Amino acid sequence: MAMNLLFDILGEEGNRVRRPRVHYDRSSPLADLNDDQLRARYRFGRAGIEFIIGIVRDRLEYPTKRSNALSVEMQVLIALRFYATGTFQQVVGDTIMADKSTVSRVIRKVSEVLSSLIPQFIKWPVNRQDKLKIQQGFYQHGGFPGVVGSIDGTHIRIQAPTKDEPNFVNRKGYHSINVQAVCDHEENIGQSII
Structure with a gap:
């Protein structure tokens, strides 16, 4: 053969x-x-x-x-x-x-x-004026005072890695990476954390 x-x-x-x-x-x-x-x-x-x-x-x-x-x-x-x-x-x-x-x-x-x-698309407010604008936007949109960001997380499905494989299995039993993001009142992403 x-x-x-x-x-x-x-x-x-x-x-x-x-x-x-x-x-x-x-x-x-x-x-x-x-x-x-x-x-x-x-x-x-x-x-x-x-x-x-x-x-x-x-x-x-x-x-x-x-x-x-x-x-x-x-x-x-x-x-x-x-x-x-x-x-x-x-x-x-x-x-x-x-x-x-x-x-x-x-x-x-x-x-x-x-x-x-x-850096062109993900920004975090760096000065007081930007933070006040976001706070006013959240207040006008939903009546929430003093809010500078809305945060949420999700699991992004991935292939099973060969190294540390059990660490990537989520509570629903599939392999994923937990991703968290913060956005302003206009749904612009401010900072994402993996």
């Missing part, structure tokens, strides 16, 4: 046999899916996905189309699909006809770009 595998790899004359490159049609699902279908698959509607693509385009776009590079749109959709489903990278790759290693690289790259943009 091992010899058969070796012949499959090396060929009859002992030269390595190269598998032919396969280029898949990776047309965007954005054109084919309505907003409800996009939300079910990616947790964002068309406008949200297009906004994310717009803010990361400069950092994810390849300078050439050499080697059939993935478009920024496909990179964002791969990452969003992984975030939304919490499934295996292999499964995400199978759905878009990409290798697991490609999916892994894309998720890492998109995640790094998005996390580098945190």
Whole structure:
């Protein structure tokens, strides 16, 4: 059996046999899916996905189309699909006809770009005037005096980690990370704690 595998790899004359490159049609699902279908698959509607693509385009776009590079749109959709489903990278790759290693690289790259943009979107009031504005907003909205933030938490489902696996099982019996966020009266996230 091992010899058969070796012949499959090396060929009859002992030269390595190269598998032919396969280029898949990776047309965007954005054109084919309505907003409800996009939300079910990616947790964002068309406008949200297009906004994310717009803010990361400069950092994810390849300078050439050499080697059939993935478009920024496909990179964002791969990452969003992984975030939304919490499934295996292999499964995400199978759905878009990409290798697991490609999916892994894309998720890492998109995640790094998005996390580098945190200071633009997550802010905490630093001066007294900002805090007073938020307090007034909470008071006008719900009659709550002196409130500077609304806090909540949720469990984000994850794959079972190989290290310290029992520490990531929540009270409902699945693996997750507990995330807590604070927002102001306009639902702007102030500070998130993992």
